Each structure stands twice: as structure tokens, then as C-alpha cells.
Amino acid sequence: MTPSDIDTTLSAQDAPEFAPAQFVRWFREVAPYVHDFRGKTFIVAFGGELVSDNALNTLVQDLSLLSALGVKLVLVHGSRPQVNEQLKLKGYATQFGRDIEPTSNEALECAKEAAGEIRLDIEASFSQGLPNTPMSHAQIRVISGNFVTARPVGVIDGIDYTHTGAVRKLDVDAIKMIIHQGAIVLLSPLGFSPTGEAFNLAMEDLATSAAIALRAEKLIFLTQNKTVFNEDGSVDTELAREDADKLLASGTLDEDTSSFLTHASRAVKRGVARAHLVPYTLDGSVLLEIFTHDGVGTMVVEDTLDDLRPATVDDVGAIVQLIEPLEADGTLVPRGRAVIERDVEKFTVLEHDSVIYGCVALMPYPEDNMAEMACLIVQPEWQGSGEGEVLLRHAESKARAVGAKRLFVLTTRTSHWFMKRGFVQGGISDLPKERQAHYNRSRNSLVFIKKL
Incomplete structure (x- = not known):
């Protein structure tokens, strides 16, 4: 309106x-x-x-x-x-x-x-x-x-x-x-x-x-x-x-x-x-x-494509270093190195001068025309210049490319950031059935969904 x-x-x-x-x-x-x-x-x-x-x-x-x-x-x-x-x-x-x-x-x-x-x-x-x-x-x-x-x-x-x-x-x-x-x-x-x-x-x-x-x-x-x-x-x-x-x-x-x-x-x-x-x-x-x-x-x-690239197995260590502090304070659910190695092809990293300072993961659910965005992280000293926006836009573009009509995130600490960028709060029942089955009720994460 x-x-x-x-x-x-x-x-x-x-x-x-x-x-x-x-x-x-x-x-x-x-x-x-x-x-x-x-x-x-x-x-x-x-x-x-x-x-x-x-x-x-x-x-x-x-x-x-x-x-x-x-x-x-x-x-x-x-x-x-x-x-x-x-x-x-x-x-x-x-x-x-x-x-x-x-x-x-x-x-x-x-x-x-x-x-x-x-x-x-x-x-x-x-x-x-x-x-x-x-x-x-x-x-x-x-x-x-x-x-x-x-x-x-x-x-x-x-x-x-x-x-x-x-x-x-x-x-x-x-x-x-x-x-x-x-x-x-x-x-x-x-x-x-x-x-x-x-x-x-x-x-x-x-x-x-x-x-x-x-x-x-x-x-x-x-x-x-x-x-x-x-x-x-x-x-x-x-x-x-x-x-x-x-x-x-x-x-x-x-x-x-x-x-x-x-x-x-x-x-x-x-x-x-x-x-x-x-x-x-x-x-x-x-x-x-x-x-x-x-x-x-x-x-x-000017999407910094030179700095934005698919993750490889060689990047697992750097991704773990990005994730560990947020796992320790409860912002992210613990994944472990083995899980990241298994899903590394779903990650994208931000790199500058061979230093990885940000990442995001996208998990498609094609049967429901949805995709989950997870592990959107930018190192604190790199924040404030739009790097999070770059990763978000990339995830949205990647989700559209695989046919997703909606993008969702689960969060306990950053709901306002997503709301400012067009995400609307949903419920567990709005998630794909496969994702509902793996929802961690003890964390009580909030669900936010955005139409693509």
C-alpha cells in the first residue's frame, strides 16, 4: 500500500x-x-x-x-x-x-x-x-x-x-x-x-x-x-x-x-x-x-563477486572458527566439524586477501518450494559495511535459482535484523514437514519467512 x-x-x-x-x-x-x-x-x-x-x-x-x-x-x-x-x-x-x-x-x-x-x-x-x-x-x-x-x-x-x-x-x-x-x-x-x-x-x-x-x-x-x-x-x-x-x-x-x-x-x-x-x-x-x-x-x-564464492573442503576450518563463538554463546545450534564437512557445498564464503570473514548456508526443500538460510555470519570487525546484506542477497538469489518461493530462517537472537529485511514471523507449522521433524524444541527458535 x-x-x-x-x-x-x-x-x-x-x-x-x-x-x-x-x-x-x-x-x-x-x-x-x-x-x-x-x-x-x-x-x-x-x-x-x-x-x-x-x-x-x-x-x-x-x-x-x-x-x-x-x-x-x-x-x-x-x-x-x-x-x-x-x-x-x-x-x-x-x-x-x-x-x-x-x-x-x-x-x-x-x-x-x-x-x-x-x-x-x-x-x-x-x-x-x-x-x-x-x-x-x-x-x-x-x-x-x-x-x-x-x-x-x-x-x-x-x-x-x-x-x-x-x-x-x-x-x-x-x-x-x-x-x-x-x-x-x-x-x-x-x-x-x-x-x-x-x-x-x-x-x-x-x-x-x-x-x-x-x-x-x-x-x-x-x-x-x-x-x-x-x-x-x-x-x-x-x-x-x-x-x-x-x-x-x-x-x-x-x-x-x-x-x-x-x-x-x-x-x-x-x-x-x-x-x-x-x-x-x-x-x-x-x-x-x-x-x-x-x-x-x-x-x-556492485556485488563483490570476487570475494563471494562457494565454499570448499579447504574452507571448513575457517567456517568452524566463524561459527564456534556463536555456538558457544547460544546464538547458533552446535553443528560440529563433521556436519560442516558434510554440508560444505551448501555454504558460500566471503573472502578478502585470502581471509574468510563471512559465510552463509542454504538448504533447499524442493518438495515444499522453500529453502532455509542458516549460519549467516560476518566477523564483528567486518560488520557495518553491508556484508550481511551481500550474503542475504546472495542466499535469496540462490534460493530463487533452485525454484524456492519462500526463504526461512530460525533465530533466537537476530529477529529484528530479519524483520527489517522483509521477513515475517511464522510458526513451526509453516516449515517444510522434513524440517518440522528436526526442529529443536528445547531452543524454541523463532521462525521467520520471506516470500521471494
Whole structure:
């Protein structure tokens, strides 16, 4: 449930669809995300197609809500369809596509006009103050300026690209000063050289460069419906960057999705924590992507695959060392070296400089379409940098790969950690029958289950 599901023009008593318990549960679920993202920088990028499809006002309302929650926003807009329309109206045959193309003097003037019109539309949308929306009584400043220094693409394979440019640098200090004051920075797809020349920039390149330069927490590309899909037609909600690069190399993606995914991968490789492809055609998609666990688009992450690998028999000793302290204090049920050796192929380990500092085990129950996650451990001195999240995501991915629809854990000490990550408390009767038979009632472990 999202806030848009609630009819704000009625009181809670008058609105028949208002369910207090659902609202409270939703509010509690999103609270950790609100806390985590306050003060973080998000780059939100969209093409001129979003403006043409009359989706700007709805997006601005959602972005205003993010700003009110303390997220620092930099918006990057494109203008390709508007430029093409201007060129067509003026009788020029040139039309811009996804590929880099030369920008003539005439096309540059059209690009300036289109960018100016869209910038004014965006500023107007943020100035509405519509009642019964996140814009009500809002005073959100949108600031644009000459933040982008550009360079000419130059001559490639004998073709002079004239006024087509690439990002040379951004005025990071100025942008940070503005967003730290609570305003939103708006970047148009134009850049200027130190000699005063203007250059036509690709929105995707500008957004990616901004995310890298500002060390953004998220880069969000809003697309018409260009996300990565699984074979069954469902959205692939999370991709490790290495997997994204393999998918790009396969040549199976359409041109638009390939372009967005290429820039998302580049951003993550250069230090951006998360890059997203989110369809703006879905109402509230930005909020759903940010404030729900699985989201509605495709997220690219730098999963440290070099450090994450299947365990081998040679790793048994290191796994025992990880587990023993937790067995001693009662957090984990004692297993013994022999059991770990028997089940070692079910373990995955985190390794850095030949030192194993984390592990997780996955036990499938195919007859029940379930899997158990156990022994999720990260050495205390390595905790706090997301390693537990990496192991959890890996276990979820591995469980999906073996056909599991639900993932469960048994815990006596860490219930809150799992609850914050989408697990819901269940009972012994919810476990696979085989696992029920081996449930240790003397430990009285709590059961938590997550739908995959």
C-alpha cells in the first residue's frame, strides 16, 4: 500500500477503503528506508519522453515528498523528442536517436530551445503547491545554472561531431552547497566550454557523470518501460554489475534498455552504490522502487563477486572458527566439524586477501518450494559495511535459482535484523514437514519467512 492509495480528500472514517492496520504496517515498513536515505544524494534522470507523456506533474509530486524526507536531489532531464520535433517543424531532416550523432548549428539552437522549455516546465511544476498532494504548502527551490563544463567530442572516424559534447567536469562544490541547503539542482543536457561554446550532451552521460562526481547513493533512470526482464516476463529486480555486463555483451537487449543499463553499470563500477532502471509509466514507481524491498524496476549493484564464492573442503576450518563463538554463546545450534564437512557445498564464503570473514548456508526443500538460510555470519570487525546484506542477497538469489518461493530462517537472537529485511514471523507449522521433524524444541527458535 502506498500513500496514493488513501483518498486524502476524505477523513479516515468517511473513506471506506482506508484500512488503519494496513497504513500503520506500511508506515512501519518504510521507516527504516526513510532513516537510511535521509541526507543521501539521489540523481534522478529522465528523457523528454516523460514530459511528452504528461508524467511530469506526478513525478514532481513524488520528488517533492523525497525532498521533504531529507533526500538530496539532483535532476537531469533530456530533450531528444522535443529537439526532433523542433527540427521537423523547421524543415530539417536531422533526427537524433540513441547513438551519438553530430550536432549542427541549427540542431544546437533547437536543443537550446527545447532544454529551456523543459526547464521552465519543471520549475513551474515544482511551484504548484497543489492541495491534497505532497506539494501542499511546499516551498521547494529548483536551481539550475552553468554547473557543467563540456568538451567537444571532436572528429571520430573522419566525422566532425561539431557541437556534440561530453562532460568534462561538474562544479561539485556548488552543487553540494545547493543541495545541502535543501534545494534541488536541475541539470539540462547542455554544457559549456571555458571559451563560452555550448555543446549538446546526452542525458544518460550527464546523469552518470553527476552521480559519479557527487558520489551519489542512487542513480535512477526513469524509462518508458525499459527494465530487464526474466524469461518468465517478470522484472529482474536486482543485477550484480558483472551479470549486467554479461547481459549487455550478449546483445539480447533492445537499444534503449542497453543504453540505460550500460550507464547504470558504469556508474556502479565507478562507486555509485545503486543504479536503477524504473518505469515512469507506473504511478508512484520512484516511491515503490525506493521504499519497498523488491522495488518495481531493475537495480544494478556492485556485488563483490570476487570475494563471494562457494565454499570448499579447504574452507571448513575457517567456517568452524566463524561459527564456534556463536555456538558457544547460544546464538547458533552446535553443528560440529563433521556436519560442516558434510554440508560444505551448501555454504558460500566471503573472502578478502585470502581471509574468510563471512559465510552463509542454504538448504533447499524442493518438495515444499522453500529453502532455509542458516549460519549467516560476518566477523564483528567486518560488520557495518553491508556484508550481511551481500550474503542475504546472495542466499535469496540462490534460493530463487533452485525454484524456492519462500526463504526461512530460525533465530533466537537476530529477529529484528530479519524483520527489517522483509521477513515475517511464522510458526513451526509453516516449515517444510522434513524440517518440522528436526526442529529443536528445547531452543524454541523463532521462525521467520520471506516470500521471494
